[in-house]
Amino acid sequence: RRRDSPPPPPQDSVERIVEDAAMDLSLNPFSSGTRLRDMIRAIRASKTAAEERAVVRRECAAIRAAISDNDQDYRHRNMAKLMFIHMLGYPTHFGQMECLKLIAASGFPEKRIGYLGLTLLLDERQEVLMLVTNSLKQDLNHSNQFIVGLALCALGNICSAEMARDLAPEVERLLQTRDPNTKKKAALCSIRIVRKVPDLAENFMGSAASLLKEKHHGVLISVVQLCTELCKASREALEYLRKHSVEGLVRILRDVSNSSYAPEYDIAGITDPFLHIRVLRLMRTLGQGDADCSEHVNDILAQVATKTESNKNAGNAILYECVETIMGIEATSGLRVLAINILGRFLSNRDNNIRYVALNMLMKAMAVDTLAVQRHRVTILECVKDADVSIRKRALELVYLLVNDTNVKPLTKELVDYLEVSDDDFKEDLTAKICSIVEKFSQDKLWYLDQMFKVLTLTGNFVKDDVWHALIVLISNAPELQGYSVRSLYKALQASGTQESLVRVAVWCIGEYGEMLVNNISMLDVEEPITGNRI
Amino acid sequence: WILFQVHCHLIFLFFSASSQINFVLLISRQGKVRLTKWYSPYTQKERTKVIRELSGLILTRGPKLCNFVEWRGYKVVYRRYASLYFCMCIDADDNELEVLEIIHHFVEILDRYFGSVCELDLIFNFHKAYYVLDEILISGELQESSKKNVARLIAAQDSLVEAAKEEAGSISNIIAQATK
Numbered sequence: 069r070r071r072d073s074p075p076p077p078p079q080d081s082v083e084r085i086v087e088d089a090a091m092d093l094s095l096n097p098f099s100s101g102t103r104l105r106d107m108i109r110a111i112r113a114s115k116t117a118a119e120e121r122a123v124v125r126r127e128c129a130a131i132r133a134a135i136s137d138n139d140q141d142y143r144h145r146n147m148a149k150l151m152f153i154h155m156l157g158y159p160t161h162f163g164q165m166e167c168l169k170l171i172a173a174s175g176f177p178e179k180r181i182g183y184l185g186l187t188l189l190l191d192e193r194q195e196v197l198m199l200v201t202n203s204l205k206q207d208l209n210h211s212n213q214f215i216v217g218l219a220l221c222a223l224g225n226i227c228s229a230e231m232a233r234d235l236a237p238e239v240e241r242l243l244q245t246r247d248p249n250t251k252k253k254a255a256l257c258s259i260r261i262v263r264k265v266p267d268l269a270e271n272f273m274g275s276a277a278s279l280l281k282e283k284h285h286g287v288l289i290s291v292v293q294l295c296t297e298l299c300k301a302s303r304e305a306l307e308y309l310r311k312h313s314v315e316g317l318v319r320i321l322r323d324v325s326n327s328s329y330a331p332e333y334d335i336a337g338i339t340d341p342f343l344h345i346r347v348l349r350l351m352r353t354l355g356q357g358d359a360d361c362s363e364h365v366n367d368i369l370a371q372v373a374t375k376t377e378s379n380k381n382a383g384n385a386i387l388y389e390c391v392e393t394i395m396g397i398e399a400t401s402g403l404r405v406l407a408i409n410i411l412g413r414f415l416s417n418r419d420n421n422i423r424y425v426a427l428n429m430l431m432k433a434m435a436v437d438t439l440a441v442q443r444h445r446v447t448i449l450e451c452v453k454d455a456d457v458s459i460r461k462r463a464l465e466l467v468y469l470l471v472n473d474t475n476v477k478p479l480t481k482e483l484v485d486y487l488e489v490s491d492d493d494f495k496e497d498l499t500a501k502i503c504s505i506v507e508k509f510s511q512d513k514l515w516y517l518d519q520m521f522k523v524l525t526l527t528g529n530f531v532k533d534d535v536w537h538a539l540i541v542l543i544s545n546a547p548e549l550q551g552y553s554v555r556s557l558y559k560a561l562q563a564s565g566t567q568e569s570l571v572r573v574a575v576w577c578i579g580e581y582g583e584m585l586v587n588n589i590s591m592l593d594v595e596e597p598i599t600g601n602r603i
Numbered sequence: 604w605i606l607f608q609v610h611c612h613l614i615f616l617f618f619s620a621s622s623q624i625n626f627v628l629l630i631s632r633q634g635k636v637r638l639t640k641w642y643s644p645y646t647q648k649e650r651t652k653v654i655r656e657l658s659g660l661i662l663t664r665g666p667k668l669c670n671f672v673e674w675r676g677y678k679v680v681y682r683r684y685a686s687l688y689f690c691m692c693i694d695a696d697d698n699e700l701e702v703l704e705i706i707h708h709f710v711e712i713l714d715r716y717f718g719s720v721c722e723l724d725l726i727f728n729f730h731k732a733y734y735v736l737d738e739i740l741i742s743g744e745l746q747e748s749s750k751k752n753v754a755r756l757i758a759a760q761d762s763l764v765e766a767a768k769e770e771a772g773s774i775s776n777i778i779a780q781a782t783k
Contacts, residue, residue, distance in 0.1 A: 108726060108727055112726075148730050151729070152729060155636055155637075155638075155639065155729070156636075157636075159647075175767050176760070176763045176764065176767060177763070177764040177767045177768070180760065180764065181730065184730060184733055184734070184737070187640075188640075188733070191645070191646070192644055193644060193646075214759065214760055214763060217756075220741075221737050221741055224742045225640075225642065225737075225741060225742060249752075252746055252747065253746065256741040256742055256744050256746055257741065257742070259742055260741075260742040263742075285748050286746060286748065286749065286752060289745055289746075289747075289748055290745075290746060293622065293744050293745075296622075332750075332751050333748055333749055335708075340748050341704060342701070342704070342705075342708075342745055342748040343748060345698060346622070346745075349622065381700055381704060382704055384700055385698060385700035385701040388698055388700050388701075389698055389701070392698070420667075420668070420669045421669045421671070421699070421700065421703070422700075423669075424669045425699060455667065456667065456668050456669055457668070458668065458669055458671065458672075458673075459669065
């Protein structure tokens with residue numbers, strides 16, 4: 069029926085405006101349908117889920133009809149509608165073939181929305197995707213560079229292993245093209261190909277290494293990332309790149325680090341932090357376990373570590389990556405100390421993102437240089453008391469790793485003191501950690517008992533059963549401390565009897581050793597006698 | 604014992620050098636999805652679940668907390684701009700601070716493109732927001748660090764679409780259609 073009707077009037081004509089107005093007033097089921105904008109408005113205006121479903125159902129019906137009629141006029145609009153409906157969470161598989169038809173059309177606008185539809189409505193597991201391979205191949209060879217770009221982007225976002233294999237030669241070829249926009253997309257598309265089919269890594273390593281001479285930043289960041297991916301995929305590629313790219317990388321980093329103000333790439337006073345970071349990352353991959361490489365990059369790492377401004381996030385992002393790299397390669401001890409000091413400074417930064425990141429990194433750094441991390445113990449302890457719960461948790465884990473024979477007593481004292489004032493939702497974690505620490509260092513039984521009694525008094529309700537069972541076992545095996553225990557627990561009970569575990573342990577002790585309590589038997593030097601007749 | 608195991612695990616962690624963003628999510632303060640792009644395989648069902656979980660996690664976080672949430676062994680970096688939360692999911696070992704910059708890069712480019720972008724722009728022109736994203740990330744990796752270049756490329760492609768529309772609307776075309 070629609071084929072017999074006249075072509076739609078042009079956008080700005082009076083007929084069209086009138087038609088649209090008629091549409092707004094009454095959704096005529098035989099008309100060409102609503103504009104995208106109007107559908108979105110209708111959906112937003114829905115007051116209930118049922119209302120929204122009704123709008124969506126109506127639109128889907130119109131779109132289905134248009135598809136089965138092979139309607140050319142509103143294909144573009146219908147695809148946009150389908151994508152919107154899909155984003156709301158409704159099923160849209162009836163529209164998948166439309167993507168293919170749009171991609172196969174000759175015009176740029178159709179391909180643009182077709183490829184977008186493809187990457188949104190489908191995922192790599194759908195078999196329908198295979199049907200696009202031929203269109204992709206044609207578009208990868210198109211004379212219009214933007215169409216090539218669309219194909220590379222789609223392939224890079226969604227291709228399956230099979231498609232990757234099929235189209236790898238086209239993508240390889242495009243790495244050599246002159247247009248930087250195409251080159252950078254080809255490089256990133258290659259990353260996906262190599263992730264899907266690691267065997268192909270060796271095909272790309274030559275081009276990747278030579279592309280490091282490029283000047284265009286977009287190409288550089290993509291190619292550097294490609295090199296990193298190649299190293300992960302293939303031992304041969306790693307060795308090849310170690311031999312052929314280290315000097316080039318040092319030069320790239322040095323140039324961008326020393327570059328004067330470049331407005332196009334400037335972020336917070338630094339030229340292209342993204343390029344800095346990617347190069348640092350590749351250096352880490354190349355320098356890991358390789359003394360030669362590590363030596364080559366030593367100086368530039370020191371330069372970046374000392375020169376980079378640390379007052380904005382961009383600079384800190386670079387420093388963070390730099391520290392990761394220093395920790396990951398065979399760095400000199402001087403460089404390592406530099407890295408840990410950066411982390412120490414991070415810990416005192418007002419920005420809690422930076423503190424959080426520093427704590428994470430310090431945990432990793434424990435494996436490399438425990439002593440250096442120990443030096444920051446005081447600041448780390450401060451972070452246990454931070455306002456941000458993510459930071460408190462991280463700091464507590466790190467403190468736990470830092471505990472050793474020398475520092476266990478002062479550290480525990482700090483933690484127990486904090487237990488008194490900490491938030492309720494943190495008390496459980498803190499209690500568990502303290503109990504764990506104390507138990508590990510329980511050779512000094514008197515100290516162990518004192519800590520446990522304090523914890524039971526403050527947060528006994530969070531003390532796990534197996535923990536206070538172990539406490540009782542220790543007391544029963546230590547006759548010289550039984551008198552002390554029962555007296556301490558009695559005093560604690562008098563001061564505060566709200567914690568259930570404290571009451572349990574205390575009552576058990578009084579039951580077992582009551583006479584020691586009453587008669588002050590086997591008192592220790594540190595004790596004062598219990599006077600009064602409250603017993 | 605624990606220290607030894609931790610030691611081995613931590614050495615292994617250093618070997619990672621990926622940077623891939625697993626997915627991008629834009630949600631409003633009411634939890635409405637404004638944009639999603641998935642660079643790792645998630646089925647439809649999984650996507651809905653992920654969105655629900657993350658909305659619950661992120662929308663309830665206080666304003667003074669850090670911009671990172673740990674979720675299912677991944678990290679989600681998020682930042683709020685007016686009524687929208689921009690979220691990007693990365694692996695646990697990736698550089699969160701850099702991802703904050705990538706989010707900001709994306710937002711600034713959207714801002715220039717739409718001219719002081721607001722949530723309504725992203726609702727009614729969502730497909731254009733996707734076109735912009737596709738010039739910034741491919742396969743979850745950063746593609747272009749120059750905002751000017753991204754703007755230029757989008758403008759060139761928009762012109763191609765405009766030109767095609769004009770050609771289709773030209774009188775000769777209408778006559779040709781009517782007399783087919």
